[in-house]
Amino acid sequence: MSSVISVNNLRKSYGANEAVAGIDLNIEAGEIFALLGPNGAGKTTTVEILEGFRSRTSGTVSVLGIDPDIKGQAARKWRNRIGIVLQSTSDAGDLSVSETIRHFSKYYSNPRNVEEVITAVGLDEKESALIRTLSGGQRRRLDVALGIIGSPELLFLDEPTTGFDPEARRAFWSLIKTLRDSGTTIVLTTHYLDEAEALADRVAVINRGKIMEISTPSLLGGRSTSLATVTWLDGLILKSEQTDNPTALVCKLSELFENEIPELTVKRSSLEDVYLEMIGGADGEK
């Protein structure tokens, strides 16, 4: 495996305030990598440095083998290989979906087929609709279409499903997985932990400008070995017990009730529980 992004001791200060305080990161080709962290943790600053939108104070950064802090023709060649889906753009929207996507396809050396991209993001029925008539979720899918039209090797997604209904989110997740399966490396920032869990191969938690942990969603914060909570209904009372051996407890209960255990659940700590514990409540907030 080769690193698509490698970051070494990255720092960014604004005056006395160190927004990014020494970050090391390696993102491999073909993975979906999620960055989690509260507002003001340095998540956006880090991603914007990777995207070439901001300069850094110190450290080394390589994205697709190039330092993003470049200009001119070299920057154009580099951007030709990257797709960026930013947070909300709110143009006047006097162009149609297909006009906009077709126009953006002219920026790239090797654009994807416009019709295929429209189908991929599920906007077939809205192809000739003006952008200002689209719903929030449809607009977001257009944003993604514009991010992938240049057939990028690397795609940045910033809060991609904000404002989606549950069905649209599921559809969107499967689109992102399809992109990953076709070889695109994806860097995702999100506030939704279920989204990170459903999509990401690995997650990094950033707080106060530093990386707390990098792991797979199922192993983050020792989730897999943490105590499980077993709950069941005993008569009219809901009972619960924490254990590191839930299977044994369930077997014991099974004997006790002779067949079905009423209202049985076995729950491991969720990604959200682990995450909240890691960032220590809300003190990472600005």
Next chain:
Amino acid sequence: MEKNKVPSAISIGIARGNLEIKQFMRQRESVVFTLAFPIMLLAIFGSVFTNELTDGVTFSQYFVAGMIASGLVNTGFQQLAIMIPVERDFGTLKRLRGTPMPASSYFIGKVIVVFVTMLIQVILLLIAGVLFFGVNLPTDPIKWLTFTWIILLGSGASTALGIAFSVIPKSGRGASAVVSPVVIILQFFSGVFFVFTDLPAWMQQVAAIFPLKWMTQGMRSVFLPDSFAAQEVAGSWETGRTFIIISLWLVVGLILSIRTFKWEQDR
């Protein structure tokens, strides 16, 4: 490595020009306003001031020269200095920055949309002037040559200065309030609404620093008889000086716009 050859800045610029024209034409209110407003002004001023300035030179004739010069400033400078901060606020510029599209293509697109809207505006104004307000068009080809270079140089300078000025408004919402007074004051000072030589000397001197006064004077040299040149401040049309000053402003505008252009509002 054909595969990695990004499209040229010029071809992307032309694509942007087409797109911007399409967008402009779809905003009906602004199309009507941009194209009809100069004609309305001509109708108002032409009806209020019916006197002749000298033999055979009506105020309408004088005013048409000023309105064409103003059109260069309105479609270029004013339009861009208001629209670009709006595009910056909307995140349109940041999105473009994330693509292989270079800033030069964005500028080329703006030059194209300004030139096309300006041309339509001027043609409609001249047609209305000739049909309804007794405006006479020049017959001398030399005058049309002057007309052409003032239009080209003037809209270029106006576009460049509009992009340069677009860094000044702090938000898209407030842009109009910052930009419009600058344009209106410049129009009064430059002899668009009044006969330039009737203005106080200090106003004339302030106006002489800025390009609109020279575009207006240049357009008068096209639309007024040569005998009128004696009535100008310098007693002549000062064609050479007009060329030099508008060119200088074009260069200043280009340098400033390339140096100071902002894709995002500073935080």
